[in-house]
Amino acid sequence: MSAAELVDLFLRFLALSLLSIGGAMSTAPEMHRYFVGERGWLNDAEFTSSIALAQAAPGPNVIFVPVLGYQMAGLSGALVAVIGIMLPSTLLTLGVSRWRNRRRDHPALRAFSAGLAPVTIGLLLATGWILALPFVNDPAHRTGALALIALTVVAMLRTRLAPIVLIALGGVAGAFGAV
Amino acid sequence: MPSSPAAAHHRPHSLGELFLTFTVLALQGFGGVLAVAQRELVERKGWLSREEFLDTYSFSQLLPGPNVVNMALMLGDRFFGWRGALTALAGMMAAPLLIVLVLAASYGRFAEHEMVAGALRGMGAVAAGLMVAMAVRLAASLRSNPAGMVACAALVVATVVAMAVLRLPLLWILGGLGGLGWALAHWQLRRAERQR
Numbered sequence: 001m002s003a004a005e006l007v008d009l010f011l012r013f014l015a016l017s018l019l020s021i022g023g024a025m026s027t028a029p030e031m032h033r034y035f036v037g038e039r040g041w042l043n044d045a046e047f048t049s050s051i052a053l054a055q056a057a058p059g060p061n062v063i064f065v066p067v068l069g070y071q072m073a074g075l076s077g078a079l080v081a082v083i084g085i086m087l088p089s090t091l092l093t094l095g096v097s098r099w100r101n102r103r104r105d106h107p108a109l110r111a112f113s114a115g116l117a118p119v120t121i122g123l124l125l126a127t128g129w130i131l132a133l134p135f136v137n138d139p140a141h142r143t144g145a146l147a148l149i150a151l152t153v154v155a156m157l158r159t160r161l162a163p164i165v166l167i168a169l170g171g172v173a174g175a176f177g178a179v
Numbered sequence: 180m181p182s183s184p185a186a187a188h189h190r191p192h193s194l195g196e197l198f199l200t201f202t203v204l205a206l207q208g209f210g211g212v213l214a215v216a217q218r219e220l221v222e223r224k225g226w227l228s229r230e231e232f233l234d235t236y237s238f239s240q241l242l243p244g245p246n247v248v249n250m251a252l253m254l255g256d257r258f259f260g261w262r263g264a265l266t267a268l269a270g271m272m273a274a275p276l277l278i279v280l281v282l283a284a285s286y287g288r289f290a291e292h293e294m295v296a297g298a299l300r301g302m303g304a305v306a307a308g309l310m311v312a313m314a315v316r317l318a319a320s321l322r323s324n325p326a327g328m329v330a331c332a333a334l335v336v337a338t339v340v341a342m343a344v345l346r347l348p349l350l351w352i353l354g355g356l357g358g359l360g361w362a363l364a365h366w367q368l369r370r371a372e373r374q375r
Contacts, residue, residue, distance in 0.1 A: 020243045026349060050283070056299055057282055059205045059275020060212050062245035066276060067283050078280060082272070089244025090252060094264055096242060097253045107368050114324050114368075115360030116237035118331040119353065121314050121321070122338025123240070124213075128310035129343040135304055145304040152308025156214075157315060163215045164207040166305050174301020175294040 001041070001073040006080055009073065013065070013084025018092070024062040024085060031068065041072040062086075135179075144179040189225040190258050194266045197258065200224065201251055201270030206278075209302055212247045212271075214309035217317070226254065229320045241353060247271070325371070326364040334360050 001009070012034060016027045028051065035041045042050075050071055054064030062085060069081025103109055135145030152166055173179055191197045200219065207215045213236070221232050239249035248271055255267030321331040338356050341347045 018243050020245070021241065021350060021353075024245050052299075053282055054279055056209070056302070057275060057279040058207065058209050059279065060208065060245050060247050060271060062248060063272075063275050063279045067279055070280060070283050075280075078276075082276065086244070086248070086268070086272075089242065089249070090264075090268065093239070093242050093244055093249045093252050094256055094261065097238070097256065100238070101257075107372070108365060111325070111361050111365035111368050113234040113237060114326055114364035115362070116240075116353075116357050117233050117324055117360075118321060118326070118334035119338045119357045119360055120233060120237045120240065121318050122335040122356075123342055123349075123352070124310055124314035124317070125335070126339045126342035128307050128314065129339070131303065131307035131310060135300070135307075141300060145300065148301065148304040149308040149311070152305045153312045153315070156309060156312030162207065163218060163309050164209075166309070167207075167209045167302050170301035170305030171298040172301070174304075175298040177297055179297060179301045179304055 001077065005041075006073060006076060009069070009077065010080045010084045013069075013081055014088055017085045017088040020085070020089060024065055028064070031065075035068065035072065042068065046071050141179055144173075148173065148179055191224075191226065194259060194262060197255055197263060198266050198270040201255075201267050202274050205271045205275050208247075208275075209306065211306060211310070214306075214313045216247055216250065217313050220254070226258075229317060230323075233317050233320055240349075324364070325367045326360060327367065330360075330363050 016030060019030070020027045032047055036044060036047050047068070050067040051064045054067050055061065057063065063082075065085045066078040066082040069077035069079070071077075073080070100109060132145070132149055135141050135149075148170055152170070155161055155166055156163070170179070191200065204215050204219050205212055207219075217232060220226050221229055227235065235250050235253055236246060239246045239253065242249055248268065251267040251271045252264045255263035255265070257263070259266065318335070321335075322328060324331050326334075334356055338352060341352050341356065342349075
């Protein structure tokens with residue numbers, strides 16, 4: 001990739017950063033449209049496997065963005081991607097949260113966090129459902145996966161086991177064909 | 180069941196502790212860091228109460244950028260100012276970035292392996308369960324919500340339907356149902372103030 005294209009890539013990520021309300025994953029369709037469709041820097045399979053890879057690795061979901069950058073332009077692509085996607089949202093978050101902290105007791109702002117709490121909990125439940133959907137729709141893995149989901153919920157609510165232990169157990173169970 | 184304090188009173192002693200906490204937290208987060216963040220920051224470290232966690236997370240959803248990273252920024256900023264914010268950000272990103280790039284460089288050699296595919300399925304199912312369990316645990320804090328418990332329960336159900344069944348864009352859900360929740364809570368808070 002040429003230097004001019006690398007700059008284009010950087011500017012693209014800067015803009016996407018400000019659009020990523022609800023998380024970086026919500027800009028994935030737009031990245032697909034531009035990088036795969038318009039510029040042809042990636043093909044479909046590379047795009048999908050980049051996201052799957054990032055989700056299998058530990059850490060925030062946003063690390064799928066540097067993986068895309070890496071696939072397109074090696075290490076410099078990864079660097080451009082991670083700085084581009086993080087810089088604008090970081091500055092905005094710090095500015096807005098400081099502004100809000102100075103006015104925390106204002107009734108309109110108190111109502112804001114109270115009113116949004118149930119919607120946030122609903123979104124978490126919906127995310128759990130969407131994550132479970134590929135298993136629920138696949139008869140070969142449905143029973144095992146649903147049992148594992150239920151066991152996880154019980155273990156989290158009734159024990160002090162760390163999530164990583166449950167993830168590891170799930171991985172082992174899956175590797176030996178239980179899911 | 181382990182209980183969480185009503186208000187958080189603990190805080191990190193140094194930037195090093197902040198960095199290390201977020202690194203450990205990020206490295207445990209397969210399929211998302213949020214469930215691990217709730218466990219570590221609220222239940223174990225006590226840096227945030229359940230209400231504060233929910234509040235910070237709700238707020239970070241309205242801003243662009245990855246939600247858990249925005250939470251890390253706000254928490255770091257609260258304890259140590261902008262140095263804390265950058266430290267928390269670095270803790271959250273550095274180790275996962277390194278790992279995922281090594282994986283990307285060696286990908287292809289093991290992608291087709293049957294055991295690897297099975298392990299990924301198992302980890303995915305557990306990730307779904309973690310999300311549900313966290314939602315159930317955080318829902319306990321709705322009991323003291325000024326909008327009222329019945330209204331809160333209705334908003335939770337409406338959000339699940341809008342997101343998981345109707346697949347509406349997040350912006351609509353936050354604007355519509357979030358706006359409704361805000362208006363309800365605002366009305367109740369002002370009514371309570373007038374009665375005082």
